[in-house]
Amino acid sequence: MSSMHHPHDETLARHAAGSLGPAASLVVESHLAHCSTCRAAMTDFEAVGGALFECLPPGAAPADGLARALAAIERGSPQPATPPSPRGKATRPALPTGVALPASLDNCDFGQWRWMAPGIRVSSAKAPWAKAEGLKLLRIEPGKKLLRHGHHGAEWTCILSGSFSDERARFVKGDFAEVDEDVDHQPVVDGDEECICLIAQEGRMRPHGLVGRLYQMVFDA
């Protein structure tokens, strides 16, 4: 299955490079799970990363690093410093029947739904690294409009269920919406299904007007 709306090449390249933020990467991962086109592009961008990595001027390896690594190997099967935690134990808000969060969020805790505006609820990620990029789920009832707003930096959205439209296009499940400081938009949930989105931001939203600023206080809480 492939989506219609994809991350920009720069976002995919930075995801392949590991230079995108840890929360924004989760939004990209959620799209990749749906999009074979972008998975293929990732393979190419990773190969480019491997070639550039090969050509980096070497830094200083850890002192005695090889000897210590070999000693760890001799001690037996060297285990990761911190074993992975069991999957699927993360806290998350109640979801409508038939809606599941992507596997990329298996280890990411979210709070319960909070009221944000009529028909619009938000659930924020709890970990500090995720909060730093404003990682959140939005749940919007059919027919509801978000306030018109601009952005201070890039904002990445993956649609997990339902659909929305703005002045640019219509976005459905699996699609990736990417906006930056040049974009002012007013998304509207246009289907008969609730729309659930995963969002991360590089800068804060820039809502217009007093109501917008109050709404911002809830959004950022």
Place this chain on the structure above:
Amino acid sequence: MTNPTDPVAAARTRDFNRDIQSIAETADRAAFARLYEHFAPRVTSYLTRLGAPANVAEELVQETMLSVWRKAASFDPSRAGASTWIFTIARNLRIDYLRRDRAPADLLPDPSEEPDEAPTTEIAMITAQRDDRLRAAMNALSREQAEIVRLVYFQDRPHSEISRILGLPLGTVKSRVRLALGRLRTLLEDLK
């Protein structure tokens, strides 16, 4: 920075593929030592560029190289060469580290969970074709575009760095980045 399209580097990459396979087949410590000597300094360089403090970089370099030992059996050279495979291991460990305040999570897919069995000659051909394709695409970029691609990969704040290093106004940087990456992607597609 050396030329990313150096044929000597490509040949060496093929030897490193062999080294990883020797670890899987015979727990070859000499092969591990060769990989360590070559890649550990590059992993340090990569992590430092993305802002890791020295002690964190050191811990992640060791974890990366030990992962190379542990995961050698899942290395599949028909999917990614040695450099790309080790680079993605380091990248994933760094992301896990950044997300560690809850739990380390292998959230990003392992580049090669289940290697397919393919005849050695076939793998060598696939590997050589992939290296050629990458080399041709990188060579076709202008010097400025190649530099932009490098900065997008290895800078935390790529736009301001590109603006500073190439002396381009910030407003121009975005469109130059789009052009450079779009061109690279088209070249890689066309060479398939």
